[in-house]
């Protein structure tokens with residue numbers, strides 16, 4: 001089975017590439033060959049590589065910058081995602097599209113399920129929500145996986161930022177009133193492969209289409225996540241810093257972050273028979289990998 005993932009350097013793309021081999025061949029295709037802003041390039045890339053499944057992971061992910069670059073965020077995350085889905089449909093290819101917890105307002109008291117009403121509070125979130133709708137409208141053979149708080153040894157993410165800050169600071173101030181689940185990109189990649197296997201097994205395996213939440217086990221807040229990162233790092237002789245809890249309003253940013261980013265993953269577990277490891281487990285593996 002061959003998977004084509006969009007974006008070459010993205011955290012999820014690189015994590016998937018690391019799993020390529022054996023019965024699963026994975027190709028990652030990015031700019032300029034595949035550009036979400038150049039719709040003809042999408043069709044062309046799918047024709048050249050002829051995957052059995054398209055994984056739509058490339059996106060405009062700069063949450064704060066998106067507030068002042070609305071058109072750019074929507075062009076990639078809404079129009080680009082829909083165009084990719086349409087190109088896949090035209091070639092009879094199923095698509096797995098990656099979305100985000102930021103489609104929710106974050107004011108619910110418990111975890112969000114796939115049934116809950118969305119209501120993004122940011123341009124990034126709104127553009128990703130429009131992308132979900134576009135992907136679904138263009139291709140009936142779609143699964144949308146909402147993931148959250150993604151980190152990995154690749155690209156830019158909160159875990160790498162914390163280790164970088166700790167290298168020359170004794171103390172970092174981190175918001176403690178936003179809850180969610182940090183999720184290790186290589187674990188998300190395993191989740192995507194579970195979906196791919198399910199699709200490859202054929203219709204008797206049951207329906208795989210629709211909307212799913214996919215995050216690691218457990219929940220925490222950014223300050224606790226930072227503490228866990230530093231605990232793992234210090235054990236291995238890496239950088240660490242003291243974490244000071246701060247409220248959201250002490251860390252002003254152009255885009256408001258949801259207070260509650262928790263996602264209920266029961267539907268994914270039921271459908272694909274896989275639960276991701278606890279967030280602390282991924283944190284340890286990521287720090288180990290970076291300090292190796």
Ligand SMILES: NC(=O)C1=CN([C@@H]2O[C@H](COP(=O)(O)OP(=O)(O)OC[C@H]3O[C@@H](n4cnc5c(N)ncnc54)[C@H](OP(=O)(O)O)[C@@H]3O)[C@@H](O)[C@H]2O)C=CC1
Nearest residue numbers: 007009010011012035036058059061100147148149150155
């Ligand atoms: N990071 C997170 O915390 C979360 C991410 N997500 C979603 O998961 C998916 C993967 O995220 P992640 O791996 O972290 O993303 P990254 O920001 O690490 O990578 C995004 C990728 O998209 C590519 N890209 C951006 N614009 C275009 C374009 N116009 N055409 C082609 N490729 C483009 C980038 O290419 P280049 O390398 O050239 O810049 C990059 O490879 C995204 O859909 C994101 O919305 C959801 C929840 C949390």
Ligand SMILES: Cc1cn([C@H]2C[C@H](O)[C@@H](COP(=O)(O)OP(=O)(O)O[C@H]3O[C@@H](C)C(=O)[C@@H](O)[C@H]3O)O2)c(=O)[nH]c1=O
Nearest residue numbers: 061063100101148149150158161173174175222251257
């Ligand atoms: C660096 C830093 C961040 N923070 C806070 C800001 C924010 O509330 C939280 C996380 O910061 P980030 O910049 O990683 O947040 P952000 O880029 O918004 O992360 C999001 O990215 C997009 C793509 C998603 O889809 C989301 O799931 C989520 O992972 O930590 C501190 O409190 N102190 C710090 O020193």
Ligand SMILES: [Mg+2]
Nearest residue numbers: 061062063157
């Ligand atoms: Mg960020």
